[in-house]
Amino acid sequence: MKTILLILILSISLTAPHLTAQNIPSPKEIIGHELGEKYTSHAQIENYILTLKDFARDRLRVVPYGKTYECRTLYIVIISSPENINLLEEIKSSIKKISDPRKTNDKEIAQIIKSTPAIAWLSYGVHGNEASATEAAIDVIHQLASRSDEEIMFLLKNLVIIIDPLLNPDGHERYVNFQTERAGKKPVEDRAAVEHSEDWPYGRSNHYYFDLNRDWAWLTQKETQARIKAYQEWKPQVHADFHEMGYNSSYFFFPSFKPVNKNIPKNTIEWGEIYGRANADAFDKKGWSYWSGEVFDLFYPGFGDSWPSLNGAIGMTYEQAGQTGIRIKRSDETILTLKDRIDHHSTTSFATLRATAENREKRLIDFYQFFKDAVDEGKNGSIKNYIIDISKDPAQAAKMVNLLLNQGIEIEKTVKDVTLNELNTYFQKGKLTKNIPSGSYIIKLDQPAKRLISSLMEEEPVLVDTFFYDISTWSLPVAFGIETYWTTKPLNISTEKITATKIKEGEVVGGKAMYAYVFRWNSNNAIKLLVYLLQNNYKVHSALKEFKIHGEKFERGSIIIPVGGNRSDIHEKINELAREYHIKIYAAKSGFTEEGINLGSDRAVRLKKPRIIVATNSPVSSESYGAIWSMFDNDYGIDFVPVQIDRIKWLDLHDYTAMIFPDDWGNGSGYKNELDSNAIQKIKTWIAGGGTFIGIEGGAAFASASVGKIANVKFKEKKKGEDKKDQKTEDNKDIKKDDKLTQEDIEKMMTIEERVKKDRLNYIPGTMLRVQLDNSHPLGFGYDSIITVLKTSRTIYELSPNGYNVGIYTRSPRLSGYISRENEKMLEQTPAIIHEQLGSGNIILFADDPNFRGFWDSLNRLFLNSVLILPNVRDVRMTAN
Ligand SMILES: [Zn+2]
Incomplete structure (x- = not known):
């Protein structure tokens, strides 16, 4: 041996x-x-x-x-x-x-x-x-x-x-x-x-x-x-x-x-x-x-x-x-x-x-x-270039471009303003003509990273199956809310390669303000700036109605920083902040505007520093909680108090302006098991006294009348007979049919194979849906009338009987990803975002998690409107004429 x-x-x-x-x-x-x-x-x-x-x-x-x-x-x-x-x-x-x-x-x-x-x-x-x-x-x-x-x-x-x-x-x-x-x-x-x-x-x-x-x-x-x-x-x-x-x-x-x-x-x-x-x-x-x-x-x-x-x-x-x-x-x-x-x-x-x-x-x-x-696919494929528009939110466009650069994707930028035609865009049929400003980003597809680019940017991943281990769609420009176009022909414009992004510096327009400084609520950097101002005890207002100064229109939600009432260093500070956050801030010489409300109007509500509780620990979904935690901590620097869910029973709530219930493990029943009727009553009393409750996915389901009974909105149940007509839809084509049988009978007679298939078809794995948003409501401030959400749950609500159905899934809401025709029909014109008032407080329910995995940046303002703006609005009807 x-x-x-x-x-x-x-x-x-x-x-x-x-x-x-x-x-x-x-x-x-x-x-x-x-x-x-x-x-x-x-x-x-x-x-x-x-x-x-x-x-x-x-x-x-x-x-x-x-x-x-x-x-x-x-x-x-x-x-x-x-x-x-x-x-x-x-x-x-x-x-x-x-x-x-x-x-x-x-x-x-x-x-x-x-x-x-x-x-x-x-x-x-x-x-x-x-x-x-x-x-x-x-x-x-x-x-x-x-x-x-x-x-x-x-x-x-x-x-x-x-x-x-x-x-x-x-x-x-x-x-x-x-x-x-x-x-x-x-x-x-x-x-x-x-x-x-x-x-x-x-x-x-x-x-x-x-x-x-x-x-x-x-x-x-x-x-x-x-x-x-x-x-x-x-x-x-x-x-x-x-x-x-x-x-x-x-x-x-x-x-x-x-x-x-x-x-x-x-x-x-x-x-x-x-x-x-x-x-x-x-x-x-x-x-x-x-x-x-x-x-x-x-x-x-x-x-x-x-x-x-x-x-x-x-x-x-x-x-x-x-x-x-x-x-x-x-x-x-x-x-x-x-x-x-x-x-x-x-x-x-x-x-x-x-x-x-x-x-x-x-x-x-x-x-x-x-x-x-x-490279050949990029040369010969139908899409030749992606064009990333910087005109709406240059900082957010730069964030997306940095993400792509960090993945090893080659990106160029335009060196002068050009008008391009025959452009395609996400979810809008037909060709567009657009002015593309100098400095816009171009991704040419004839590069080695083409396959990665396509998978991140494409409108819709081709669906060959209805079983997904994870979500069935994503599309970076839609998730980020950045206007992006593609061309089917090579571009003949001069560009230069970039290795990093550079955003134009922010500035103060109009010199030293006599009355106030004003900025628009239309970018994620505007959130950062607002949070900075609130947390450093600056006096800040948000306009519930439009106005015009410097010949420019300011939409609802625009932020007004009055000179009076703020510290005397406000002028230098505003200059510094405009540069730091790349924001254009306008100096108003007078509170008397050119059009719309005056800057001192009652419809420019004072925003208070929020004091936020976020529910944590089991049964809270750690992923949903973590997305809020990371967003507050890393992206916007928002102070908050994480509170173990069972502590809410003992906590003195009257100090807090907002309480967030993230998604839970159990579609609302997780929270229900943890909070008895006394605890629920305590939350309701706190809301009635002026608190704002925000429920996300399972947190929303918990608050609904179908589970925890904090709100009046309830789950939409399938009506009897509804299945009967849906039988003829494509989803059920393999399932036995007989006119004399009820749907329940048909289901009872199904083979295992058929039952499993039906369950799979019924599943919403993560699907992009279009939502019609009421942007006159404070939750919709800073948005156009259509937003895109990612739906990962099957909970569907009836319209709120007495509240504001702020976001409603459109007719044929599916933009991309898998959803059965039956589920899509059932979702049509049901609420995605609900606001109900209880006493002098608010209940806000998001049917879908707007903070999904921390990359659905386009909905950051929607979610943060519920924390930063809405709790300060005593009556949302003040946004109307
Ligand atoms: Zn693993």
């Missing part, structure tokens, strides 16, 4: 004499426990990889690439052969060449591919409570750093392996703390044990409770922003994203389920099969269970599989059964251990690396072909 070992060691050192990978410390030596015994903290992982950096210098690099909100460092670990490690910059630039076919040719590429390792990127732990992924990453790093057998040498020679051991350190830490605090000497196998079910808000999300595996396309969070930057620097050819699912399952790997985003080429799916086969072989050898080709689709571009796939990689999701403590007894009586979970993820990690190394050349050739085809 000893001789064999000696020969082995000798042969390894002979075949790889340059390697100094021996004496690499094991995880236990540095971390203090064997992998699988306990969960490992961020600090321990950090300590381990930084130790390896010194011990395995010749094959390993550790690169910090960002910080989390809680100030933990994000790292990638780069591992390859010593030869490759010394040539990382050259390899990087070769990969850049392969990913831009405009700058090279097939012959040069063939040369490069011969000598260039493929980049394989493995991502672990984007969901912090799917914790075996990160434990597996430590194992994979250790093996790659310490082993010198043929298998490893083959991988290191053919690949540059990039490992992100922990994409979401803050969520992971929340989870590890939860586990560590509850751990006894021995893990409890009983699945009823507390270690198998976490507390709110769970470790899945990041600090602000954002799901980072929905954020790849929108970059709302720091972690994503930093990661995409690192990713684009390396442009990997394969990206595997390691997760966990319910503990009773087995293991999932690609190929994915349908639908597949139509911008992802067929070839990507074929590669999914290659990797699937490789993983299956590895699992078959060990007799482990697995499944593929079900549940997890490749449609929504914000995932860690689809986003890389839109960037030329083979992006894949791997799911291990888990999300539990160290050991658990499953329904089938088998024991699942953390050690098993780590082994499974390590095994697919190595199988994925092996398949990439074995197919290195083919993978690089197809990667090159991906971009070559993308």
